[in-house]
Amino acid sequence: MTKSFGMGRGYLKSLALGSLIAFSLGATPSSAEEQYFPLQVYRQGPYAAGGTGFFGGMIDYMNLINMRDGGVNGVKLTWSECETGYEVEKGVECYQRMKDHNPPPGVWTPLSVGISYAMTDKITADQVPLTTINHGRTESSDGRVFKYLFPLLTNSGSETSAIVQYIGSKFGGMENLKGKKIVILFHGSPYGKETTPLLKQLGEKYGFEVKDIEVPHPGAEQGSQWLEIKRYKPDFIILRGWGIMNPVALKTARRTGYPIDKIVGNIWSNSEEDVKPAGDAGIGYTAVTTQTSGTSSPILQDIIKTVYGANKGDLADKSRIGSVYHNLGIVNGMLTVEAMRVAQKKFGNKMLTGDEFRWGLEHLNLDEAAVDKVGAKGLFHSINVTCENHEGNGLLIFQKWDGTKYEPVTDWIKPDWAMLRPIIENASAAYAKEKGITPRNCAEEETAQK
Amino acid sequence: MIVTSASSSSSRATNSLITPGVLFILAAAYTIPPLIGSEYLFNAILAPTLALGLAALGLNLLTGYAGQVSLASAAFMAIGAFAAYNLTLRVPDITMVVSFILAGLFAAAIGLIFCLPAFRLRGFYLAISTLAAQFFVQWATNFPWVTNYSPSGVIDAPPISIFGYVVQTIQGKYFVALTIVALLTIFVARLVRTQAGLNFIAIRDNELAAKVIGVPVLKTKLLVFAISSFIIGISGVLWAFTYLGTIQAGYGGFDLNRSFSVLFCIIIGGLATIRGSYLGAAFMVAFPLLLSRVGGYLFADLNAGILENCQKIIIGALIILVLIFEPDGLSALIDRMWRKITGANKNDKEKTSDLQTIGNT
Numbered sequence: 001m002t003k004s005f006g007m008g009r010g011y012l013k014s015l016a017l018g019s020l021i022a023f024s025l026g027a028t029p030s031s032a033e034e035q036y037f038p039l040q041v042y043r044q045g046p047y048a049a050g051g052t053g054f055f056g057g058m059i060d061y062m063n064l065i066n067m068r069d070g071g072v073n074g075v076k077l078t079w080s081e082c083e084t085g086y087e088v089e090k091g092v093e094c095y096q097r098m099k100d101h102n103p104p105p106g107v108w109t110p111l112s113v114g115i116s117y118a119m120t121d122k123i124t125a126d127q128v129p130l131t132t133i134n135h136g137r138t139e140s141s142d143g144r145v146f147k148y149l150f151p152l153l154t155n156s157g158s159e160t161s162a163i164v165q166y167i168g169s170k171f172g173g174m175e176n177l178k179g180k181k182i183v184i185l186f187h188g189s190p191y192g193k194e195t196t197p198l199l200k201q202l203g204e205k206y207g208f209e210v211k212d213i214e215v216p217h218p219g220a221e222q223g224s225q226w227l228e229i230k231r232y233k234p235d236f237i238i239l240r241g242w243g244i245m246n247p248v249a250l251k252t253a254r255r256t257g258y259p260i261d262k263i264v265g266n267i268w269s270n271s272e273e274d275v276k277p278a279g280d281a282g283i284g285y286t287a288v289t290t291q292t293s294g295t296s297s298p299i300l301q302d303i304i305k306t307v308y309g310a311n312k313g314d315l316a317d318k319s320r321i322g323s324v325y326h327n328l329g330i331v332n333g334m335l336t337v338e339a340m341r342v343a344q345k346k347f348g349n350k351m352l353t354g355d356e357f358r359w360g361l362e363h364l365n366l367d368e369a370a371v372d373k374v375g376a377k378g379l380f381h382s383i384n385v386t387c388e389n390h391e392g393n394g395l396l397i398f399q400k401w402d403g404t405k406y407e408p409v410t411d412w413i414k415p416d417w418a419m420l421r422p423i424i425e426n427a428s429a430a431y432a433k434e435k436g437i438t439p440r441n442c443a444e445e446e447t448a449q450k
Numbered sequence: 451m452i453v454t455s456a457s458s459s460s461s462r463a464t465n466s467l468i469t470p471g472v473l474f475i476l477a478a479a480y481t482i483p484p485l486i487g488s489e490y491l492f493n494a495i496l497a498p499t500l501a502l503g504l505a506a507l508g509l510n511l512l513t514g515y516a517g518q519v520s521l522a523s524a525a526f527m528a529i530g531a532f533a534a535y536n537l538t539l540r541v542p543d544i545t546m547v548v549s550f551i552l553a554g555l556f557a558a559a560i561g562l563i564f565c566l567p568a569f570r571l572r573g574f575y576l577a578i579s580t581l582a583a584q585f586f587v588q589w590a591t592n593f594p595w596v597t598n599y600s601p602s603g604v605i606d607a608p609p610i611s612i613f614g615y616v617v618q619t620i621q622g623k624y625f626v627a628l629t630i631v632a633l634l635t636i637f638v639a640r641l642v643r644t645q646a647g648l649n650f651i652a653i654r655d656n657e658l659a660a661k662v663i664g665v666p667v668l669k670t671k672l673l674v675f676a677i678s679s680f681i682i683g684i685s686g687v688l689w690a691f692t693y694l695g696t697i698q699a700g701y702g703g704f705d706l707n708r709s710f711s712v713l714f715c716i717i718i719g720g721l722a723t724i725r726g727s728y729l730g731a732a733f734m735v736a737f738p739l740l741l742s743r744v745g746g747y748l749f750a751d752l753n754a755g756i757l758e759n760c761q762k763i764i765i766g767a768l769i770i771l772v773l774i775f776e777p778d779g780l781s782a783l784i785d786r787m788w789r790k791i792t793g794a795n796k797n798d799k800e801k802t803s804d805l806q807t808i809g810n811t
Binding site for chain 2: 044092114117197434
């Protein structure tokens with residue numbers, strides 16, 4: 001008898017706890033003149049460098065818009081943070097916690113492939129967009145199937161295509177890739193695995209051999225992987241790392257005598273935090289990016305003057321202003337705000353619903369002149385998102401680390417979208433079939449709206 | 451085997467299993483959350499607690515009752531989840547219930563293979579050998595067909611359909627999970643009172659002595675590994691189908707960290723107790739959330755990273771304190787508190803839970 005009551009008590013207790021948590025949910029008063037952004041940040045854990053830099057940039061940009069312009073057409077930008085530590089379960093808990101916020105979320109940005117996968121069904125049901133700048137599910141570029149996912153600027157497929165073009169140029173032309181051996185050293189996570197099949201496809205097309213070598217999370221020990229590399233003797237290595245894995249890879253490369261100029265880093269292996277801990281071993285390392293680093297663009301100057309001048313900057317370490325992750329966060333903030341402006345033109349200068357925000361993102365078109373106008377000349381090239389193409393055809397550039405800063409070593413590179421699109425459409429069609437989704441008819445939607 | 455050898459104790463078992471208390475808890479679990487629950491309660495608290503609690507129950511059977519330490523819980527969760535996914539995807543017209551059960555059986559079969567070292571190894575050495583299962587499963591998911599050729603290795607669990615009825619709401623998924631958990635829990639509660647259950651404990655306490663008095667050690671170990679793997683496999687299915695909706699084997703999914711958190715559940719909740727598994731799971735799920743809420747209100751200006759680190763320190767300290775002051779876990783703590791509240795020490799023996807008397811013998 002008593003045993004059962006004991007269990008009952010324990011149960012009631014956890015119930016009480018649960019309801020306490022449930023009832024303590026967002027009690028903030030609603031205001032029509034604000035747009036809320038839930039930020040699933042990671043400021044601690046093995047990937048904190050990426051998290052603090054990126055979300056720091058995003059927050060700095062939103063602060064700038066609030067302080068300089070008084071918000072977006074009078075609508076103030078607000079946000080709150082929830083720490084995920086880059087863990088999927090925590091990311092989902094954060095989603096549940098923030099989705100009932102009042103006013104409701106405008107757009108989600110978890111900056112994690114795993115978390116965005118787990119949120120896909122949920123945000124689609126909620127009709128709130130989710131942006132995965134420079135990462136995310138490759139096939140989500142197909143907006144006809146993934147209505148609410150936006151892998152802005154580039155996805156891992158486009159990025160891989162640009163990297164292969166760069167390696168080709170290193171050998172004096174794509175035809176010289178024939179018979180070459182390329183290793184992809186990847187982070188053992190969904191993000192890391194994503195590009196291997198595509199790279200193998202590119203290998204078949206250009207006649208190079210691909211070997212994929214996994215580095216399990218977090219990647220602080222890579223002895224056996226580099227032993228394998230030494231035996232295989234690749235002509236080039238693509239480093240698809242994340243966090244601590246990158247400096248360790250560069251240091252181990254130096255130790256095993258692999259030349260640094262035969263390694264190219266992908267977008268999440270391209271930051272100052274990846275090379276600085278490697279010391280001398282990082283000098284001469286090249287990596288791809290969608291946004292240049294440095295503080296020369298007008299928007300960075302504005303942020304330094306207005307936001308950091310008023311001591312409202314988010315980065316604790318001011319030397320990180322203008323770093324790769326910080327600038328990426330700024331670009332992400334900028335794309336989000338510009339999409340908001342686009343949507344406001346159609347729906348009025350008010351708080352947007354998730355679906356209205358989606359419409360804004362789908363009509364986000366910034367050519368070089370428009371990028372110049374928002375003060376980002378030289379920071380990133382351009383973007384043109386449409387209903388079919390949620391990626392927006394961003395261009396990529398390669399930067400080399402000289403020991404103190406990154407300097408561009410190529411021009412802006414166009415990925416081979418014509419070759420990638422059928423692959424994306426095949427994958428998205430398979431997803432649509434598995435999930436029972438009927439792809440949207442974008443042309444019809446456009447005419448219906450007009 | 452269980453049935454025949456348990457005949458002597460079966461009447462006692464059935465008598466004490468379905469008590470008014472158990473019925474009350476079940477009734478409450480089915481009725482109260484849907485009445486008061488927000489989506490947050492279901493998705494962020496109840497769903498992970500049920501799945502993690504079931505995994506803890508499986509491990510508790512193996513470690514708490516039978517004394518076989520395992521660090522491969524996440525591997526068996528992964529096997530269950532991936533098997534259920536592939537069965538649903540590839541076997542036409544399979545009923546979801548059948549695919550779940552088959553997934554559990556599949557996990558049990560793999561569990562039998564990886565229990566072979568248990569015939570020779572004990573304690574730490576066995577724990578290390580179970581790591582092999584952990585790494586084997588992570589490696590095996592690299593075969594592209596396992597993830598249905600998903601380039602990232604993450605797959606989406608299909609919607610649950612039971613006899614043609616598609617469960618779409620979060621409440622519906624909760625009922626499915628709760629029913630499965632309740633059935634398996636009753637099964638385990640029954641099992642540990644049978645001769646087989648007593649054999650588990652005999653092996654845990656002294657394997658040599660158990661052998662001498664005629665406990666079939668080999669058979670018993672096979673049995674406990676199979677049942678434990680089955681239950682943990684099903685918990686993986688729940689994790690994938692009723693909670694997260696996505697399945698991944700490596701980092702951030704069913705990795706070694708998950709195995710450790712299942713182990714922490716039974717250490718905190720109480721070894722060799724059934725409710726301890728769920729108490730431990732509830733603690734592991736709800737406590738960090740509560741801390742982060744409280745921290746968020748008290749120190750709103752503090753950035754999320756510092757707050758998170760503070761939580762880790764507090765949770766770590768609490769685990770150590772629990773281990774020092776209440777090595778029998780939350781289950782024993784609640785027992786003691788209950789006795790204090792009711793103030794009665796008389797009939798003490800009656801008041802201690804039946805399971806615990808068995809567990810403590």
